[in-house]
Amino acid sequence: FEQIVVVGNDCLDLTPLLLEQAFQALEQKDVVVGASRDGGFYLLGMKPCRFDLLRGLPWRTARVYRHLLERLNQHQLSWTTLPALQDIDSVRGLWQWLKHPAHADHPLRIWLCRLLQEAQLHPADQESWPAPLTDIRYLWQRPPPSLFL
The missing domain is CATH 3.90.550.10 (Spore Coat Polysaccharide Biosynthesis Protein SpsA; Chain A)
Known part of the structure; x- marks a missing residue:
């Protein structure tokens, strides 16, 4: 290249x-x-x-x-x-990003919140999450939203 x-x-x-x-x-x-x-x-x-x-x-x-x-x-x-x-390396980091007021209308925030709701999970209760979900990489396996179209 x-x-x-x-x-x-x-x-x-x-x-x-x-x-x-x-x-x-x-x-x-x-x-x-x-x-x-x-x-x-x-x-x-x-x-x-x-x-x-x-x-x-x-x-x-x-x-x-x-x-x-x-x-x-x-x-x-x-x-x-x-x-x-800031990059996201943990569920805690994701939760901090989701809570930040600057991200309130961010399309990715809306998509991630919907994903967590579908799974009936709350980031603050991560101890009760199934093991694959505590690994942030699990979220990246889901189809992403179209953010820039």
Whole structure:
């Protein structure tokens, strides 16, 4: 690939505008990174594609973003960042996102609340949830709503 932008599927605040900004950033920089507030990242764009930069990073830790930036500097690549966003790594994180007033009318919030209601589950009572539902990845196996159409 001449350029690539990859995103995580657990950042519910990622917007088409941020994706557009990522591609615009690649017109001037080698790499663009969207940091997650937990020390990871929700978006990574590169030109050209350099998967070798990702080998050996401390994935699934609060250090991966910092290590990535250090590696970019070691390879003397130009880079920029997008705004830091919250990703969702747990049911507790999902519940916090659902309760946040800024998300009241978010289409994904409406869909997730409907999904939880259908399953007769309340995020605050997660101890009583069936085991697969306590793993946030279960929710991503459901068909997503059409958010950007």
